Amino acid sequence: MNAPTLTPRRFGRLIGVSLGPGDPDLITRRGWAALQSGARWAYPVKRAEESSYALDIARRGGLAVPDDAVELVFPMTRDAITLAKAWARAAAQTLQLLAEGRDLAFLVEGDASTYSTFRHLARAVRELAPEVEVDTIPGVSSFAAAAAVADLALAEEDETMAVIPAAYGTAVIDHLLDEFDTVVLMKVKPLLDEVLDLLARRGLLASSCFVEKVGAPKQRVVHDVASLRGEKVNYLSLLLVQNPKRQRGELRRGCRKRAEQQAVTAVS
Incomplete structure (x- = not known):
């Protein structure tokens, strides 16, 4: 009996390789292996x-x-027409490379599923060719690495956490500070002084930490965030804001309620 003939793939795989926020030691073993697998590299x-x-x-x-590594251009602009043209061009270029049948490893700073160019690229490529196989390799996010170098906990036990771009504005941030124990503000550069004013009004400057280019040679950690007022910081920067005095509602489910019930049972 003859063995079945396998149909070769029409396209190579599109692999999003998360590299972590800056320290190459944070590249996962799986990401490292993908970069040495013989796949062609593409980078933004x-x-x-x-x-x-x-x-x-x-x-x-x-x-x-x-x-044979290839660059893909993603301009930093909010102009819808310019962005649409850039994404269409990058997707078409990516698909052309994948059509050679070879895997393409797209290098991603941070984590490929968190505020990443990769997910948008993968979606645009699949709109052109739905059969393209996409493999996402997770990585260390910038805010997880920032909490580690700042010696802070993002959340403990049943605490809550929110991660948003600072561009949502101080009104949204102000609201979230009442709803979450920790708020991570990504890309704070354009609104830094406004955010610092808000934190000063809320009495949260002392429980906030600024981290810039985490893991990179020029990494900077600032606990005295008020000292940053008027400073032009790097685009790759974030604020970790903790609200230790936040009023919490009653937990319907969770570790604290179960622990209380167990304690009552043990006493009775």
């Missing part, structure tokens, strides 16, 4: 022939950049 840049932060993480980890 803001402008053509500009440096890539994601690519720099791999370089600092001692990985040799393949000669």
Whole structure:
């Protein structure tokens, strides 16, 4: 009996390789293996022939950049027309590379599923060719790494946490501070002074921490966040804000309620 003939894949896999926020030691074993698997590399840049932060993480980890690595341009703009053209161009270029039948490893700073270019790229590629296989390799997020270097807990036991871009504005942030024990504010550069004013009014400056370029050689951790007022900080920066005096509602489910019930049972 003849063995069945396997139909070759029409496209290579699109692999989102999370590299962590900056320290190459935080690249996972799975991510490291993908970068050495023979897959072609693709990496994001803001402008053509500009440096890539994601690519720099791999370089600092001692990985040799393949000669056929390809840059994909994703401009930093909110102009809808410019963005639409850039995404269409990147998706078409990616699909053309995948059509060669070889896997394509797209380098991602941080985690590929968290505020990442990769998920948008994968969606755009699948709109052109739904059969493209996508493999997402998770990684260390910037806020998890920031909490570690700042020696802070993001959440303990039944505490709550929110992660949002600071661009939502101080009114939204003010509301979330009443709803969550920890609020992580991503990309705080444009609104830093406004956020600091809010934290001062709320009495939360002392329980906040600023982290810039976590894991990179120029990493900076600032616990005295008030000292940042008027400073121009890096785009890769965030604030960890804790509200230890937040009024919490009653838990319907959770560790604290179960522990209380067990204690009552034991006494009785």
